[in-house]
Amino acid sequence: MPELPEVETVARTLAPQIGGRRIVAVEVLNAGTWQGLVPAAEVAGQRLLVAGTGRRGKLLLVHLVREGEVGPVPQEERELPVPGNAGLWPLHYTAQGIRSGRPALCGQTPREVTALAFHLRMTGRLFVYPEGTAPEKHTRLILTLDDGRRVFFDDARKFGQARALCAEELNVWEFWRKLGPEPLEMTDEEFAGRLSSRRAVKALLLDQSVVAGVGNIYADESLFRAGVRPDVPAASLSEERRMRLHRALVDILLTSIRECGSSIRDYRTAKGDVGAFQNRFFVYGRSGERCHVCGRKLASAPVAGRSTVWCPHCQKA
DNA sequence: ACGCGTGCCTGTTGGC
DNA sequence: TGCCAACAGGCACGCG
Numbered sequence: 001m002p003e004l005p006e007v008e009t010v011a012r013t014l015a016p017q018i019g020g021r022r023i024v025a026v027e028v029l030n031a032g033t034w035q036g037l038v039p040a041a042e043v044a045g046q047r048l049l050v051a052g053t054g055r056r057g058k059l060l061l062v063h064l065v066r067e068g069e070v071g072p073v074p075q076e077e078r079e080l081p082v083p084g085n086a087g088l089w090p091l092h093y094t095a096q097g098i099r100s101g102r103p104a105l106c107g108q109t110p111r112e113v114t115a116l117a118f119h120l121r122m123t124g125r126l127f128v129y130p131e132g133t134a135p136e137k138h139t140r141l142i143l144t145l146d147d148g149r150r151v152f153f154d155d156a157r158k159f160g161q162a163r164a165l166c167a168e169e170l171n172v173w174e175f176w177r178k179l180g181p182e183p184l185e186m187t188d189e190e191f192a193g194r195l196s197s198r199r200a201v202k203a204l205l206l207d208q209s210v211v212a213g214v215g216n217i218y219a220d221e222s223l224f225r226a227g228v229r230p231d232v233p234a235a236s237l238s239e240e241r242r243m244r245l246h247r248a249l250v251d252i253l254l255t256s257i258r259e260c261g262s263s264i265r266d267y268r269t270a271k272g273d274v275g276a277f278q279n280r281f282f283v284y285g286r287s288g289e290r291c292h293v294c295g296r297k298l299a300s301a302p303v304a305g306r307s308t309v310w311c312p313h314c315q316k317a
Numbered sequence: 318a319c320g321c322g323t324g325c326c327t328g329t330t331g332g333c
Numbered sequence: 334t335g336c337c338a339a340c341a342g343g344c345a346c347g348c349g
Binding site: 058206208215216265306 | 340341343
Binding site for chain 1: 320322323325326327328329
């Protein structure tokens with residue numbers, strides 16, 4: 001299921017394939033997939049140029065510009081440095097080529113479309129196919145590029161969504177407005193400060209308005225790495241332990257990005273490759289198996305309504 | 318107002 | 334072997 005590292009990987013693998021092309025058609029095959037106030041047809045009519053891709057939380061962003069020159073688009077994926085705590089917006093094409101930096105999400109006028117936002121939810125995938133490729137069983141949306149190639153948004157469970165972003169949309173889209181800070185762009189202190197309610201610490205990790213981009217996999221894995229039991233009230237943890245949880249989360253997210261994410265079942269990069277981080281799981285999906293660290297049996301129970309696995313010995317209240 | 322439970326959706330899995 | 338219930342998951346929504 002695509003969480004922050006998986007969406008980041010899709011963004012990185014998608015950009016070299018579609019950067020510098022114009023979107024000339026948007027076909028919505030499943031009505032529920034297209035959301036927001038800008039109709040898909042309105043996007044297609046503008047022949048917008050793909051300026052690059054990015055990510056905000058679990059949202060994949062396809063940045064669009066009206067005009068302006070875009071430098072030569074690399075035919076292969078570039079070697080990109082895995083950044084530290086900042087600058088996770090690496091795929092932005094300009095006249096000079098690739099550069100880092102967060103592109104503007106607001107246009108000059110309220111309805112000027114500056115990006116498409118995709119939420120992959122559990123089964124969403126983005127692939128680029130040659131001209132004339134027919135939709136597949138689970139294809140929900142197709143972007144046609146000016147060279148004829150087609151970007152498929154496939155999504156078996158129809159939970160995924162896409163929409164056009166403009167100033168007005170960003171003002172009325174509650175999910176966007178409430179979205180918390182990026183875990184890779186905040187300090188340990190900021191993070192600790194946001195985990196101050198008495199709700200279960202895992203519930204806060206999963207709450208996108210607290211921290212953006214964490215799902216069930218990276219919540220369980222970071223709690224294990226930090227030695228924190230998932231069900232304890234966040235506010236009962238010392239600041240030192242909450243900061244330690246942030247360091248664990250950052251380390252895991254960056255490692256996973258380096259490994260192109262976790263492929264449990266459906267997730268693939270935009271090149272169709274599987275990730276490798278699933279081979280590094282300590283707890284996720286390992287209910288009843290033995291802890292890699294202490295050898296005892298891992299426990300599992302629902303926490304915050306999600307299936308949760310932890311080590312009763314290594315993780316403490 | 319906040320936090321929890323439920324529904325959405327469908328492919329896969331496990332039990333009988 | 335075949336069938337079907339349970340399950341997976343993020344988020345919107347309704348309720349207390």
